[in-house]
Amino acid sequence: MLRISTIALALALAVPASAQTIKLGAVLPLTGPAAVIGMQEQRGIQFAVDEVNAKGGVAGHKIEMLFEDNQAKPDQSVLLFNKLVDLQKVPAVFTGYSGPSLAMAPLAGRKKTLLVNGGAQADALDKASPYLINTIPVLAGELEVLANYLVADAGKKTAAILFENNAAGIAGRDDFLASFEKAGGKVLAQEPVPFGDTNYRPALLKLAATSPDVVFVVITSGTPQLADQVRQIDAKFTVVGSTFFSDPELIANPNAEGFTHTQVLINAPEGMAAAFKAKYGTEFDFFPKQYYNAATVVMTCVEKLLKDGKPVTGENLLAALKEIKTFKGLTTTVFNTNTAATQINMNRINGKQDNLLKVIAPK
Amino acid sequence: MDFLTTYIVLAEIYVLLGLSTNLLVGIVGIFSVSQAAVFGVGAYLTAFLLMHTALPFPVAVLLAAAFCVGLNILVTLPSLRVSGDYFVVTSFGIQLLATAVFTNWTGGTGGANGLPGVPAPLILGHEFTEPTEFIALTTIGMALGCLCFWLMMRAPFGALLRAIREDELAVAALGKSVLGAKVSAAALAGAFAGSAGGLYATFLSFVDPSSFDLDASIFLLTMVVVGGARTLAGSVLGPFVLLALPQILALIDIPTSIAAAARQLIYGLLLIVFMLFRPQGLLGEKL
Amino acid sequence: MLWLNLLINGLVWGCALGMVAVSFSLIFATTRFFHVAHAAVYGLGGYVSWSALKHGLPEWAALLVGIVVCGLAGAAIQKLLYERLDRRGATHLVILIASLGLSAVMQNGIAAIYTSNVLQYGLPWGNRTTIIGGALLTNTQMLTVVFGILSYLGAMWFAHRTVLGKRMRAVASNPFLAEITRLQPRQVHIAVMAIGSALVCIPGVLVPLDLGLQPFGGVPILLTATIAVIAGGVGSISGAFVLALVIAVLQNLSLLVMPGEWSIGITFGIFVIFMLFRPRGLFTG
Numbered sequence: 014m015l016r017i018s019t020i021a022l023a024l025a026l027a028v029p030a031s032a033q034t035i036k037l038g039a040v041l042p043l044t045g046p047a048a049v050i051g052m053q054e055q056r057g058i059q060f061a062v063d064e065v066n067a068k069g070g071v072a073g074h075k076i077e078m079l080f081e082d083n084q085a086k087p088d089q090s091v092l093l094f095n096k097l098v099d100l101q102k103v104p105a106v107f108t109g110y111s112g113p114s115l116a117m118a119p120l121a122g123r124k125k126t127l128l129v130n131g132g133a134q135a136d137a138l139d140k141a142s143p144y145l146i147n148t149i150p151v152l153a154g155e156l157e158v159l160a161n162y163l164v165a166d167a168g169k170k171t172a173a174i175l176f177e178n179n180a181a182g183i184a185g186r187d188d189f190l191a192s193f194e195k196a197g198g199k200v201l202a203q204e205p206v207p208f209g210d211t212n213y214r215p216a217l218l219k220l221a222a223t224s225p226d227v228v229f230v231v232i233t234s235g236t237p238q239l240a241d242q243v244r245q246i247d248a249k250f251t252v253v254g255s256t257f258f259s260d261p262e263l264i265a266n267p268n269a270e271g272f273t274h275t276q277v278l279i280n281a282p283e284g285m286a287a288a289f290k291a292k293y294g295t296e297f298d299f300f301p302k303q304y305y306n307a308a309t310v311v312m313t314c315v316e317k318l319l320k321d322g323k324p325v326t327g328e329n330l331l332a333a334l335k336e337i338k339t340f341k342g343l344t345t346t347v348f349n350t351n352t353a354a355t356q357i358n359m360n361r362i363n364g365k366q367d368n369l370l371k372v373i374a375p376k
Numbered sequence: 377m378d379f380l381t382t383y384i385v386l387a388e389i390y391v392l393l394g395l396s397t398n399l400l401v402g403i404v405g406i407f408s409v410s411q412a413a414v415f416g417v418g419a420y421l422t423a424f425l426l427m428h429t430a431l432p433f434p435v436a437v438l439l440a441a442a443f444c445v446g447l448n449i450l451v452t453l454p455s456l457r458v459s460g461d462y463f464v465v466t467s468f469g470i471q472l473l474a475t476a477v478f479t480n481w482t483g484g485t486g487g488a489n490g491l492p493g494v495p496a497p498l499i500l501g502h503e504f505t506e507p508t509e510f511i512a513l514t515t516i517g518m519a520l521g522c523l524c525f526w527l528m529m530r531a532p533f534g535a536l537l538r539a540i541r542e543d544e545l546a547v548a549a550l551g552k553s554v555l556g557a558k559v560s561a562a563a564l565a566g567a568f569a570g571s572a573g574g575l576y577a578t579f580l581s582f583v584d585p586s587s588f589d590l591d592a593s594i595f596l597l598t599m600v601v602v603g604g605a606r607t608l609a610g611s612v613l614g615p616f617v618l619l620a621l622p623q624i625l626a627l628i629d630i631p632t633s634i635a636a637a638a639r640q641l642i643y644g645l646l647l648i649v650f651m652l653f654r655p656q657g658l659l660g661e662k663l
Numbered sequence: 664m665l666w667l668n669l670l671i672n673g674l675v676w677g678c679a680l681g682m683v684a685v686s687f688s689l690i691f692a693t694t695r696f697f698h699v700a701h702a703a704v705y706g707l708g709g710y711v712s713w714s715a716l717k718h719g720l721p722e723w724a725a726l727l728v729g730i731v732v733c734g735l736a737g738a739a740i741q742k743l744l745y746e747r748l749d750r751r752g753a754t755h756l757v758i759l760i761a762s763l764g765l766s767a768v769m770q771n772g773i774a775a776i777y778t779s780n781v782l783q784y785g786l787p788w789g790n791r792t793t794i795i796g797g798a799l800l801t802n803t804q805m806l807t808v809v810f811g812i813l814s815y816l817g818a819m820w821f822a823h824r825t826v827l828g829k830r831m832r833a834v835a836s837n838p839f840l841a842e843i844t845r846l847q848p849r850q851v852h853i854a855v856m857a858i859g860s861a862l863v864c865i866p867g868v869l870v871p872l873d874l875g876l877q878p879f880g881g882v883p884i885l886l887t888a889t890i891a892v893i894a895g896g897v898g899s900i901s902g903a904f905v906l907a908l909v910i911a912v913l914q915n916l917s918l919l920v921m922p923g924e925w926s927i928g929i930t931f932g933i934f935v936i937f938m939l940f941r942p943r944g945l946f947t948g
Contacts, residue, residue, distance in 0.1 A: 043635070043636030043637070044636045044637050044639075044640045044771060044774065045640075045879065046877075046879045048636070048637075048774065048779040049779040049780060049781065049877065051779075052633075052778065052779050052780075053780075055632070055633075056633070059632060078632075080632060080635070080636075081626070082622075082636040082639070085586060086586055086587060087490075087580055087582055087583075087584060087586065087587060088386055088576070088580060088587060089622075091382060091580055092379070092382050092383060092386060092619075095378045095379040095382045095507070096379045096623070098378070098379075099377060099378050099379040099380075100379055111489065112489075112490050112582070112584040112586060115490065115492040115582050115584075116492075116580055116581075116582040116584075118492070119581050119582075123505070123506070124378075135489065137489065137492060141492065178479060178480070178488055178924055179488045180488050180489045180490070180584075182488075183482075183487060183488055183489055184489075203922070204918070204922065204923045205922070205923050205924045206923070207883075207927070209877065209879070209880075209883075210883065211781065211874040211875050211877075212676070212873075212874055214672050215669060215672060215673075215914070215915045215918050215923065216918070216923055218665060218668045218669055218672065218918075219665065219669070219918045219919075219923070222665040234781055235781055235874075235875060237781075237783065237875070238781070238873075238874055238875050241790050241801075244790070245790070245792055245799055245801055246668075246799060247799060262783075268790070293633070294778075295778060295780060401756065407755075407756065454935070454938065454939055457939060457942055458938050458939065458942040459942070461695065461697075461755075461893070461897070462893060462938060462942055462943065462944075464697070465889060465890065465893040465938070466934075466935055466938045466939075468886075468889075469890065469931040469932075469934045469935040469938070470931075470935055472886070472927070472928075472931040473928050473931045473932050473935065476924075476925065476927055476928025476931070477928060479924070480924040480925060480928065590886075594763060597756065597759070597760065598760055598763065601756060601757060601760045602760075605756070634775040637771040637772075637774040637775040638771070638775055640767055640771040641767065641768050641771040641772055641775065643764075643767060644763075644764040644765065644766070644767030644768035644769075644771065645764065645768055646764070647760060647761065647763065647764030647767070648744065648761050648764040648765060648768070651748065651753065651757050651758075651760055651761035651764065652744075652747060652748065652751075652761070655748070655751065655753045655754075655757040
């Protein structure tokens with residue numbers, strides 16, 4: 014006890030009295046079935062914040078992250094959002110998953126608190142609240158690129174859709190359906206799988222029976238199992254997907270040979286991925302990278318406010334974000350609206366490598 | 377203090393649900409694990425009526441409650457034919473069926489995306505948006521629910537229900553209508569759950585299937601058992617304690633990477649210890 | 664030949680489900696407790712075997728370690744938790760809540776130690792395929808069928824041919840009589856929990872070998888297995904196993920006529936209606 018308080022005292026003395034700690038909040042699913050993604054998001058944010066704090070903080074201010082566990086439930090999200098804003102006076106709250114984000118969005122507007130979504134891609138998030146910022150593009154833009162590539166460049170005319178039966182999966186299905194048919198292709202069939210279920214066989218068998226050129230897959234986890242099961246049915250179709258395919262475990266799976274996908278460009282500098290793995294024992298995957306990027310965006314806004322001598326409030330953060338507009342985090346993130354535009358790549362997995370086919374610049 | 381008022385509003389809504397569950401499980405002895413499904417129908421119906429018709433808030437909630445009266449009678453009817461453990465599992469089938477409908481009936485429920493933008497209650501030209509205003513509605517709702525429950529328990533009807541739980545055959549032999557009593561109790565429980573749903577949907581302005589799944593039904597049972605089955609005080613205390621518990625556990629300092637899981641683990645331990653040493657709950661009669 | 668593929672796929676999945684159902688049936692028929700923590704024991708088996716494998720044990724030894732740990736865990740749960748609750752006259756509702764608490768402890772303990780990520784055993788032989796009856800099956804799936812049938816036969820032999828099994832059925836059919844005739848129901852309960860828990864380790868390893876390990880992966884499979892146990896008729900091992908096969912096949916074949924989002928809902932809908940007409944299950948008099 015004495016030792017802890019001595020350390021605390023030493024820490025307190027080390028920081029100049031004027032440089033107060035800045036508290037930021039996050040409401041994510043950290044337990045229960047949705048924690049598989051929520052925990053990754055948490056690690057991404059914490060990794061970015063630790064890195065900044067190790068370098069002395071943002072303009073001399075340390076950042077403190079306050080994580081709350083909503084188990085992906087909307088009522089808990091609202092309660093915890095109020096807790097962070099009321100008791101801790103945080104100016105910004107990170108969120109993930111579409112349901113909880115939509116439940117907190119009206120509150121963010123009323124409380125003038127920045128709500129930062131770095132992972133959910135449902136279209137409804139785009140205009141849910143002026144205070145909801147999406148640091149990842151909604152799926153529609155990405156899937157338009159994919160559909161155009163498939164029909165125009167690769168000559169694929171027919172598709173079937175395998176989607177996760179949640180907000181992310183349904184958004185993916187609807188957007189792909191619209192874009193693919195607009196590009197001149199035809200969607201033959203669609204099948205859902207429950208979230209968290211990695212048994213895709215019945216759905217795959219049914220889709221394969223329609224003999225499509227491609228099967229578009231939108232699932233957020235369990236992609237290595239998907240690759241194994243596709244190989245097992247000796248599929249004739251090409252598997253295509255979105256940015257969720259940029260999973261190191263999938264890329265390393267020999268059964269993922271030929272999988273083609275769009276990717277919201279996000280690259281970690283050399284050494285960062287290794288440092289992340291050394292710290293947490295898990296890969297620096299898509300979700301930690303996205304939340305690292307989201308944290309970088311928010312901390313850049315905080316830095317600007319501190320340098321301008323303005324108070325760090327949600328309202329000021331939003332204004333700073335609109336003013337800075339272009340952020341250089343793990344990728345160039347541009348805010349023309351509340352939703353970021355970033356570069357999108359077309360990739361194909363070959364020989365356990367994710368190879369670049371084509372680059373599409375942000376609109 | 378929106379945090380505190382939000383907590384009270386949610387707890388008051390759960391008190392209505394606790395009364396509904398307690399009435400069926402504790403008082404009549406119908407072991408239902410599908411109360412969250414009825415709650416969900418109330419929430420979705422209120423949301424749908426407010427978003428697609430010009431009905432005022434009180435009418436929408438009353439309609440939703442009335443519909444849930446019918447629905448709850450329907451889902452508890454199997455208890456007349458299927459008894460004991462078999463009914464638990466039947467009820468559990470009903471819950472899973474309801475979740476499937478909430479998740480997949482995109483036209484009515486918005487499917488897995490849920491329904492965002494449910495309008496706030498508008499009563500006599502005043503909009504109840506902030507938790508500090510909304511608390512008036514939930515407090516009135518809870519008070520009415522408690523009053524009904526209290527009056528019912530004091531009336532001969534309450535004694536009849538308790539007698540049915542103890543010995544259904546004896547009650548029937550005395551010439552009392554077991555069916556009538558069970559149906560009335562189910563109706564009242566349905567009204568509680570339905571109106572709780574209406575308040576929940578308008579308070580959050582968002583509904584999605586995750587609030588009304590099997591976990592939610594089991595949470596309602598846990599509230600009743602921890603608070604104390606069969607008593608009014610237990611139904612009121614249970615939700616307040618169980619909703620506060622995660623916030624109290626959050627005060628324990630644990631390294632970030634396992635904090636959330638460790639707190640859930642402690643929650644589980646508390647439940648076990650509590651069941652071992654106080655199975656009748658905080659303010660309940662012995663089960 | 665979509666229907667044939669779906670049928671075979673359903674039968675394979677039914678064997679996995681059947682093992683969980685048979686193990687739960689043994690426990691539920693004897694104790695009548697809603698042992699929902701069975702899903703956590705299923706998870707425990709998978710994770711313990713995964714660790715044993717990562718520590719260099721051969722596959723069969725890793726599975727054996729899992730089976731032993733699960734068996735011990737089952738006996739401990741009965742002795743330390745359910746028996747105490749039962750002695751204090753706890754109702755089934757109270758035991759259910761305690762069992763839920765235990766699930767929360769075990770599953771979150773697993774999540775804290777192993778993270779919530781989907782883990783893989785990383786055994787390439789598991790994914791190799793052979794053509795059987797016009798469908799391609801992986802080695803894991805074939806093992807599932809073999810173990811499924813062996814588990815069913817083993818459980819039948821245990822219940823009808825061994826002394827302990829006969830005591831178990833006596834306790835299940837009349838606990839009061841068992842008490843006064845010195846069948847020692849409490850000991851029987853512990854033995855049955857140990858056997859049921861050891862048995863559930865087999866699907867607990869085989870299913871994740873195929874589909875990946877998740878801390879909460881046991882919950883959906885136990886839910887469906889419970890339905891099979893009740894609809895099959897409590898106490899009937901054959902009922903539980905056959906109904907598990909029927910449910911899995913129905914869920915697969917239903918894809919021929921309707922979109923997959925409704926297959927689970929329809930299965931439970933059919934179950935509810937079925938219970939109204941046969942309130943004591945299929946395989947009971």
